[in-house]
Amino acid sequence: MAEDITAQLKNSFLFKGLSDEALAAVAQKASLRDLAEGDVLMRRGERAKPSDPPERCADIARPLR
Numbered sequence: 237m238a239e240d241i242t243a244q245l246k247n248s249f250l251f252k253g254l255s256d257e258a259l260a261a262v263a264q265k266a267s268l269r270d271l272a273e274g275d276v277l278m279r280r281g282e283r284a285k286p287s288d289p290p291e292r293c294a295d296i297a298r299p300l301r
Contacts (some may be wrong), residue, residue, distance in 0.1 A: 238263040 241263035245251045251259060271277060 238266075241266050241268070 238260065242256075242259045245254075245259045245262060245266075251262065254262070269277075
């Protein structure tokens with residue numbers, strides 16, 4: 237299943253430019269969720285809230301340079 241997630245991440249704007257190793261690390265910790273129409277997972281530029289549990293705060297989600 238991690239391989240499927242890695243393949244999806246490669247096509248995602250958020251993870252564009254990450255190495256295969258970094259994508260595999262993200263995929264190992266990722267979980268699949270179903271979102272209803274209109275639900276928002278995150279917005280571009282939005283920071284994690286300090287009250288969010290650590291598993292929701294990806295330390296690899298930093299701006300690409």
